[in-house]
Amino acid sequence: MNSDHTYFTISINPQHSNSELSVLFGGEGKPVPLHKNGPAVYDYYLIHTVLSGEGTFEMQNRTYRCAAGDSFIIYPGELFSYVADADQPWHYTWVAFTGRAAGMLLSHIGVSLQHAVIYGSNSRVIRHHYRRIRSCFRQSDHPALEDLESAGWLRLLLRELGQTNSHRLSVKPVTETEIDRQIGQAIRYLELQYTQSVSIEELARNLGYHRTYLCKMFKQSTGLAPMQYLFKIRMERAKQLLETSMTIDQVASSVGFNDALYFSKQFRKWTGAAPSVYRKELKA
Structure with a gap:
């Protein structure tokens, strides 16, 4: 004692x-x-x-x-x-x-x-x-x-x-509306789930909004539709992964594309260069 x-x-x-x-x-x-x-x-x-x-x-x-x-x-x-x-x-x-x-x-x-x-x-x-x-x-x-x-x-x-x-506790400004908070949740969801098959319908349902309304408010907030925002996340992450020794197939899979050829096509649209060319330019 x-x-x-x-x-x-x-x-x-x-x-x-x-x-x-x-x-x-x-x-x-x-x-x-x-x-x-x-x-x-x-x-x-x-x-x-x-x-x-x-x-x-x-x-x-x-x-x-x-x-x-x-x-x-x-x-x-x-x-x-x-x-x-x-x-x-x-x-x-x-x-x-x-x-x-x-x-x-x-x-x-x-x-x-x-x-x-x-x-x-x-x-x-x-x-x-x-x-x-x-x-x-x-x-x-x-x-x-x-x-x-x-x-x-x-x-x-x-x-x-x-x-x-x-x-x-730290709180968000009182001027923030419920939809602002929900859009923040939607953004967070896309940032964490970009490697998976994402359904905007399911996302809208989970947040309690109609898909059309959510897409409208999302675009007003971010300047992009949800799928465009998701595409941006995937492409920016792909650019980071192409700096590594991962294969194109591995990069594609890591950013939510099951088809490497389709990924390459979409990446070229985003950057103006195929993944292999983009990688070579990084090393130049």
Whole structure:
């Protein structure tokens, strides 16, 4: 038992990972009244969620009073301190993590150095996610798999915190209409599915619009009909692939054409040169 806590448990990830998001350790504790951490600096991100009681968190010359359901986030390299209340010391759970995507993901859920506390989360759901993170490191003889699983649960935790913090999330301008949003989805669909056989009818149905109406609004937004936009994506990607050692057949298949001859004909229309000629010109 940690002498500064009436209850304390911690689980450490045995796997050293350089992935985009990796849990280092997770824990839960009930510190004694006025128990304090800091002032100090860590080299990782650390999220605490208060399950009961109260306390105070300080970072970037800001002081936050936190109670049950609130979460505070420590940033690497930032001086911080936090202290349990004298009368109702908090009971909290925590997770430490690193990774190339860590800061970006926190930004996506509305957290920043200037807004380092999320108020009023669903502590029952949150606590479940924290427990699952800790349990990842007690199950198997495969630490690499445990690292993957814990990162997955961390993402779910961040999603739950982001849902609570939705008023701070980056939103599109209020002037954006529903059709603008749907056109954005259509563009995203084409950018991800250009290697497949794409049906505009199916796309329109999935978005809840008639094909004719979707095509009209799509062209107003992009200057191109959906199939023209798809064709542009495929041709621009083909130009990139022709810079590699892939065969013409392989390039054609990679951009959604089952017939290499038909692909060559369409590519010539787009660029003014057959794929083989275009490739030679690149090397010239």
